[in-house]
Amino acid sequence: MKELNTALVVTLLLGLLVQCSTTPLDRDLSHLPYTPEPYEVKVPEGFPRLEVPEDNPITKAGVALGQKLFFDPILSADSTMSCVNCHLPYFALTDVEATSVGIDGLRGRRSSMSLLNVAFYNTGLFWDGRSPSLEAQALEPVEDTLELHHKWVDLVPQLREHAEYPALFRAAFGIQNTAEINKELAAKAIAQFERVQISDGRAKFDRVMQGEATFTPDEAAGYDMFFDVTNEFPDAECGHCHNVPLFTTNEYFNNGITAAATPEDFPDPGLGGVTGNPYDMGKFRAPSLRNITLTAPYMHDGRFKTLSEVLDHYNQGGQTSANVSPLIRPLKLSEVEKRQIIAFLHTLTDRKFVNHRR
Numbered sequence: 261m262k263e264l265n266t267a268l269v270v271t272l273l274l275g276l277l278v279q280c281s282t283t284p285l286d287r288d289l290s291h292l293p294y295t296p297e298p299y300e301v302k303v304p305e306g307f308p309r310l311e312v313p314e315d316n317p318i319t320k321a322g323v324a325l326g327q328k329l330f331f332d333p334i335l336s337a338d339s340t341m342s343c344v345n346c347h348l349p350y351f352a353l354t355d356v357e358a359t360s361v362g363i364d365g366l367r368g369r370r371s372s373m374s375l376l377n378v379a380f381y382n383t384g385l386f387w388d389g390r391s392p393s394l395e396a397q398a399l400e401p402v403e404d405t406l407e408l409h410h411k412w413v414d415l416v417p418q419l420r421e422h423a424e425y426p427a428l429f430r431a432a433f434g435i436q437n438t439a440e441i442n443k444e445l446a447a448k449a450i451a452q453f454e455r456v457q458i459s460d461g462r463a464k465f466d467r468v469m470q471g472e473a474t475f476t477p478d479e480a481a482g483y484d485m486f487f488d489v490t491n492e493f494p495d496a497e498c499g500h501c502h503n504v505p506l507f508t509t510n511e512y513f514n515n516g517i518t519a520a521a522t523p524e525d526f527p528d529p530g531l532g533g534v535t536g537n538p539y540d541m542g543k544f545r546a547p548s549l550r551n552i553t554l555t556a557p558y559m560h561d562g563r564f565k566t567l568s569e570v571l572d573h574y575n576q577g578g579q580t581s582a583n584v585s586p587l588i589r590p591l592k593l594s595e596v597e598k599r600q601i602i603a604f605l606h607t608l609t610d611r612k613f614v615n616h617r618r
């Protein structure tokens with residue numbers, strides 16, 4: 261009798277368990293609120309206009325959903341990692357590794373990138389420009405074997421069955437049913453969250469430009485060389501590729517960090533790997549230098565540990581290859597002048613933004 265009872269209890273319990281775990285995938289959500297409110301984006305004076313795709317307007321609920329996804333390890337196969345692991349808010353949304361490590365401990369060949377002001381990088385995303393939009397980009401890390409190594413076909417059901425996500429997708433996109441949750445909507449929400457990560461325009465550089473602060477003599481000398489303002493100091497050429505207001509022109513250059521006898525010799529072809537054009541081999545997007553003091557190590561492969569090493573590179577005039585930019589040439593800067601340029605780069609640090617996000 262006792263055994264029979266135990267068997268009965270076990271059977272009943274099993275039945276209950278099975279019932280609990282089979283939440284229907286298509287649950288009606290139409291009774292939940294959907295009252296989209298536009299998210300007010302503050303773009304600092306002098307910044308470019310914020311382009312927002314017509315089919316993905318920025319709403320408060322969209323940004324909130326995107327933020328939750330960005331931080332949620334549910335995005336990775338073993339639930340250990342999310343976007344934020346490689347795009348840490350404190351480091352202006354990059355990581356501190358030379359090249360990034362994904363969930364399987366595998367190291368990618370490239371350094372993570374700052375996501376600050378990413379909405380304005382309109383000439384292709386990634387170091388080589390291979391992704392056309394934030395919406396397209398957000399689909400990639402989830403399935404990248406060196407990053408989150410998950411599969412959208414497995415992740416989407418997890419989101420549909422989740423305790424919180426269905427209501428958040430409803431609030432963000434007005435879907436009627438959990439069955440409408442898909443990777444495209446997840447990517448749209450992440451893109452909305454990324455699009456609002458914008459400088460507050462209060463770095464010391466900005467305050468000096470607005471007449472609210474003044475450079476120290478070293479910063480002023482560095483500024484002069486960076487933009488070649490007067491003939492008093494040598495021209496360091498930086499401003500041609502890292503121009504205001506974002507401290508990038510969004511263009512692709514070979515800045516001479518790799519010696520290459522032929523276009524095939526670049527270990528990472530960069531833009532050339534995307535376009536197939538030999539002239540583009542070894543070219544990378546000039547990154548923004550805003551918050552550059554927080555995002556060491558430097559360059560697409562993180563080869564330079566400090567800004568001092570970066571300045572030594574530019575000062576020596578770089579390595580030889582056919583398509584290296586003519587702006588890369590021996591600059592003849594003294595040790596003091598190199599330090600002054602670094603002092604100027606420190607004025608691009610937007611501590612308010614960084615602390616706020618933390």
Ligand code: HEC
Pocket residue numbers: 330335341342343344345346347360361362363368370371372373374375378381384385386387388394397398401402406407408450454
């Ligand atoms: C394992 C580390 C890692 C994870 C996880 C990761 N990223 Fe990245 N991210 C990188 C690296 C490395 C690059 C540069 C890759 C390249 O150029 O090929 C990058 C580049 C980007 C860029 C391009 C920025 C620009 O200026 O062009 C965006 C946007 C981005 N990541 C967003 C995300 C989002 C969203 C997620 C989560 C869904 C995510 N990343 C997860 C490492 C990571």
Ligand code: HEC
Pocket residue numbers: 486496497498499500501502512513514515517544545546547548549552555557558559560561567570571574585587588601
């Ligand atoms: C010909 C255009 C060009 C000039 C001139 C130039 N840069 Fe760059 N810069 C680039 C490119 C392209 C990259 C990215 C290269 C890569 O990663 O392979 C880069 C990368 C950097 C980085 C690393 C950014 C990061 O996120 O890792 C720093 C710092 C930097 N440049 C500072 C300077 C300074 C300071 C000067 C002037 C002394 C200067 N640059 C002149 C094009 C240029």
